[in-house]
Amino acid sequence: MADHYRSEPIEALRLESVDKVYGTEDNPVRALDSVTVGLAPGSFTAIMGPSGSGKSTFLQCAAGLDQPTRGRVFVDGAELTGESETALTKFRRQRIGFVFQQFNLMPTLTVYQNVTLPLRMAGKRSDRDRTTAMLRQVGLADRMGHRPSELSGGQQQRAAIARALVTDPRVIFADEPTGALDTKSARDVLQLLRSSVDHLGQTVVMVTHDPVAASYADSVMFLADGRSAGTLDKPTAETVAERMTHLGDEVHMQDASADAGRKVVGL
Amino acid sequence: MSMIALAVSSLRHRKSTFVATFLSLFLGGTIVMAFAAMFDTGTADGVDSTTSEALVTMASVVGGWGLIIVAFAVVSTLTMSVRQRSSEMALLKNVGATPGQVSRLIVGETLAVAFAAALLAVAPAALTGKILLEILQETGQAGEQVGYVFGPVALSVGFAVTVLGAATAATVAARRTSRMRARDAVAAAALEQSGMSRKRKIAAWVFIALGVDLGVVTATVFNGEGVDAMQTAGQASIWFAIGLALLSPALLRMVTNVVGALLSRLGAGGWMATQNMRQRVHQMGGALMPIILFTGIATGTLYMQSIENAAAPVANTVTTAEEAQTIETLNLVVVGMIALFAAVMVINTLVSATTYRRQEFGQQRLAGSTPQQVLRMVGAEGAVLASAGVLFGSIASIATVIPYSIARTDSVLPDVTVLLYVGIVSAAALLTLASSLGAARKTISTPAVEAVAV
Ligand SMILES: Nc1ncnc2c1ncn2[C@@H]1O[C@H](COP(=O)(O)OP(=O)(O)OP(=O)(O)O)[C@@H](O)[C@H]1O
Numbered sequence: 001m002a003d004h005y006r007s008e009p010i011e012a013l014r015l016e017s018v019d020k021v022y023g024t025e026d027n028p029v030r031a032l033d034s035v036t037v038g039l040a041p042g043s044f045t046a047i048m049g050p051s052g053s054g055k056s057t058f059l060q061c062a063a064g065l066d067q068p069t070r071g072r073v074f075v076d077g078a079e080l081t082g083e084s085e086t087a088l089t090k091f092r093r094q095r096i097g098f099v100f101q102q103f104n105l106m107p108t109l110t111v112y113q114n115v116t117l118p119l120r121m122a123g124k125r126s127d128r129d130r131t132t133a134m135l136r137q138v139g140l141a142d143r144m145g146h147r148p149s150e151l152s153g154g155q156q157q158r159a160a161i162a163r164a165l166v167t168d169p170r171v172i173f174a175d176e177p178t179g180a181l182d183t184k185s186a187r188d189v190l191q192l193l194r195s196s197v198d199h200l201g202q203t204v205v206m207v208t209h210d211p212v213a214a215s216y217a218d219s220v221m222f223l224a225d226g227r228s229a230g231t232l233d234k235p236t237a238e239t240v241a242e243r244m245t246h247l248g249d250e251v252h253m254q255d256a257s258a259d260a261g262r263k264v265v266g267l
Numbered sequence: 268m269s270m271i272a273l274a275v276s277s278l279r280h281r282k283s284t285f286v287a288t289f290l291s292l293f294l295g296g297t298i299v300m301a302f303a304a305m306f307d308t309g310t311a312d313g314v315d316s317t318t319s320e321a322l323v324t325m326a327s328v329v330g331g332w333g334l335i336i337v338a339f340a341v342v343s344t345l346t347m348s349v350r351q352r353s354s355e356m357a358l359l360k361n362v363g364a365t366p367g368q369v370s371r372l373i374v375g376e377t378l379a380v381a382f383a384a385a386l387l388a389v390a391p392a393a394l395t396g397k398i399l400l401e402i403l404q405e406t407g408q409a410g411e412q413v414g415y416v417f418g419p420v421a422l423s424v425g426f427a428v429t430v431l432g433a434a435t436a437a438t439v440a441a442r443r444t445s446r447m448r449a450r451d452a453v454a455a456a457a458l459e460q461s462g463m464s465r466k467r468k469i470a471a472w473v474f475i476a477l478g479v480d481l482g483v484v485t486a487t488v489f490n491g492e493g494v495d496a497m498q499t500a501g502q503a504s505i506w507f508a509i510g511l512a513l514l515s516p517a518l519l520r521m522v523t524n525v526v527g528a529l530l531s532r533l534g535a536g537g538w539m540a541t542q543n544m545r546q547r548v549h550q551m552g553g554a555l556m557p558i559i560l561f562t563g564i565a566t567g568t569l570y571m572q573s574i575e576n577a578a579a580p581v582a583n584t585v586t587t588a589e590e591a592q593t594i595e596t597l598n599l600v601v602v603g604m605i606a607l608f609a610a611v612m613v614i615n616t617l618v619s620a621t622t623y624r625r626q627e628f629g630q631q632r633l634a635g636s637t638p639q640q641v642l643r644m645v646g647a648e649g650a651v652l653a654s655a656g657v658l659f660g661s662i663a664s665i666a667t668v669i670p671y672s673i674a675r676t677d678s679v680l681p682d683v684t685v686l687l688y689v690g691i692v693s694a695a696a697l698l699t700l701a702s703s704l705g706a707a708r709k710t711i712s713t714p715a716v717e718a719v720a721v
């Protein structure tokens with residue numbers, strides 16, 4: 001362990017043996033089962049797996065929106081310890097950006113106000129030029145004064161990405177960010193995430209069902225039944241689709257895939 | 268049939284909205300039936316003429332005022348609940364429901380709720396009526412031997428008012444929603460774009476003018492006429508308050524413009540509160556209405572009575588001690604009933620409106636707001652609502668207090684205790700803040716991720 005920290009830069013995200021159990025004691029649902037992952041800064045990772053495999057749970061535990069039942073989560077070397085919602089919120093404000101399938105912009109605020117809201121909540125001043133530049137980058141320079149209900153889905157999602165970027169977080173999490181969008185808007189959103197990695201050095205973790213969306217990432221991590229089921233580097237839509245169809249088989253060979261997973265995530 | 272089935276199933280999914288509608292109809296129905304029972308009792312065989320007259324007067328005068336306020340509250344609650352559901356309605360239209368079907372859905376649901384409310388109001392109304400009669404007998408206004416009757420008038424008036432009134436209000440509210448195009452309705456649910464209708468503005472000014480007129484009549488025509496001045500004075504602030512309540516979105520906008528800049532400087536919570544109030548004058552205005560009514564009517568009526576108690580008897584009118592007693596009882600019953608009703612409306616409206624914002628609070632928390640910041644925002648909004656409600660309620664009460672003081676004591680300002688006013692204002696502020704903060708606290712106890720997933 002000590003070696004690991006000395007020889008490599010601090011990981012942007014690290015999960016150590018994370019379990020998440022929902023439900024009652026008599027009827028537990030194990031959504032995450034000892035998941036261990038480490039992601040390098042400046043990487044773009046897609047998370048894939050069948051419905052109910054624990055992708056959203058993984059993202060929420062990693063992003064401090066939910067607390068693991070067991071295990072530890074580190075963001076940029078800082079441990080996410082969940083005492084209270086307030087503490088978790090303050091942790092997230094400094095280190096984490098989140099993009100949701102349903103955008104989750106505030107309906108009463110303009111695009112500009114929405115984008116600067118996280119800074120305002122943190123009691124920080126927002127830099128007008130920087131925010132404007134950010135909005136120009138996501139193609140919304142002429143929509144700053146509009147409210148979310150006056151925008152298309154793709155525009156709303158781009159505003160949400162600008163909001164996630166504005167605090168300059170260590171990691172951006174996105175849960176099916178293109179799930180509610182048409183093909184063209186989806187491509188714009190994926191290109192934005194890609195360019196935040198390439199040009200700003202952002203770290204992005206994105207859950208998706210779409211092999212084409214996954215092909216924008218540097219690597220894909222597969223989940224099945226709450227367990228890590230291997231990874232795939234330099235994914236293309238074809239290799240991802242191929243792997244997804246065989247994911248069922250792989251769950252039965254958990255040991256093998258866990259080994260493979262370990263190699264790729266650098267354990 | 269399918270629409271009725273849909274209506275019943277959707278009842279289950281919008282709990283807080285329906286609770287609000289139900290409560291206003293239930294309480295309204297109880298009050299209307301209880302007073303209508305005085306009519307049943309007073310017109311029964313073998314009741315002496317004095318008792319009969321006292322009871323029928325009570326039923327028609329007091330019941331009449333009650334009716335107006337109940338109708339007003341029910342309409343505003345229904346409008347709020349239809350507004351809260353406009354995005355759901357838009358969704359129905361998107362999947363192919365015709366505007367007619369959407370209207371029938373709203374009216375059908377409201378009828379179901381109104382009928383249940385009226386039915387459940389029968390027992391408490393019968394009890395309230397009995398207590399009312401006992402009070403009247405104890406103060407000697409009704410003969411001891413008069414038997415209590417809760418009969419056909421109570422039931423028919425109660426059901427007619429509750430069910431028909433609700434259906435009419437729902438039809439009007441539904442027409443507005445169902446006329447909107449589907450896309451606009453989704454947008455309107457998120458953001459209000461429409462102003463107040465012309466009809467509403469006209470109605471508001473008519474009520475205000477009526478209130479002022481009654482005040483002027485009190486101060487001039489009834490000057491020196493003793494307790495008779497109450498006939499006009501008492502109503503003046505009620506009409507004035509209803510008029511101002513109708514204007515509440517505009518009034519709230521005015522107040523927000525004045526205090527917004529200051530509030531925005533009090534941190535992120537205050538800033539969010541200002542943005543919300545700017546964008547949602549109608550929704551927030553709905554919560555302002557009952558605060559204005561509560562303050563205006565309670566202040567007006569209670570001060571009128573305390574001016575009366577302090578005033579010297581007028582030489583040329585003969586008011587016996589007994590009559591004075593009757594009047595005081597009547598006033599206290601009226602003000603008690605209306606104030607209680609308005610207080611419940613304040614709680615009702617704020618709890619429903621706040622609970623409805625669950626998703627929005629969730630989104631705000633996901634954007635980096637701590638629970639305390641959400642509560643501070645709700646608290647700031649509550650403080651503005653309470654201040655505005657108290658301010659305009661007090662203005663409405665002037666229509667009763669000053670004219671009555673002129674009529675009875677020839678001085679503009681009454682020489683009575685200010686403690687009563689402090690009590691009313693504190694009650695209004697406490698009710699507003701406690702209901703909105705209490706509901707917000709409960710609403711944000713759900714994890715944010717769950718709250719945003721509708
Ligand atoms: N709040 C909850 N309470 C109980 N069980 C839950 C809860 N949230 C998720 N689960 C369960 O945990 C498992 C993983 O759910 P999760 O939402 O993470 O799946 P997912 O991979 O994101 O699926 P999808 O692709 O459908 O979004 C599922 O079996 C789900 O039913």
Ligand SMILES: [Mg+2]
Nearest residue numbers: 055056057175
């Ligand atoms: Mg999911």
